[in-house]
Amino acid sequence: MSVSTVLLDLDDTICAHPGSPEARLADAFGRAGVEPFFDVADVRPWLARVTAETELELRERCFGGIADELGRDRADALAVARAYEDPDPEAVGFLPGAEAALGALGANYDLALVTNGGRETQTAKLAALGIADRFEATTFAEPGRPVKPDPDPFDRTLATMGVSASEAVHVGNSLRSDVAGAQAAGVEAVWLSTADEPVAVTSEHTINSMGELRTPPWT
């Protein structure tokens, strides 16, 4: 069956914040008056292990867990968690080629968003980018529901769109969340190649820039 529907990730696929997470973490250490004792790469494995109701609680659990593991003062980690400033969702910008790719894809395919971000933050980003109306379905992280790489958000999106997995492709920057998640739902994956953590997953298609989607790699 041919592809009628393109699912897309949002963060670091369509848009990104101008500042890096590394710079925000360095600022947080500075504001908290704590000598840096971990970096962004140390946080990533914790994000997959802990759950929380708020971004602050998530940071407290991740940073606190790192401090415990390293035998550091937990109070320092919590101070850094509180000093960390969430980026303003309205400050996002398009990744190179992403805006043109959305326009070109939208002319030929139905588009849907599958993001692990919360509804409020992600809706603000879509509004800031002016692309909220490009998607016929938007699937956000919902309390109590699994997120990518679980197939559930893909299954829900396909159901909303009324298409089977073989009629869709998913485009995203994370091998772990996007490529493995899409494949778990039976959906072909297009990986936007980035300096991602190595995961034993192979995407059906790989692109180096969103601009390449103006000529889709799938058939």
Ligand SMILES: [Mg+2]
């Ligand atoms: Mg992403």
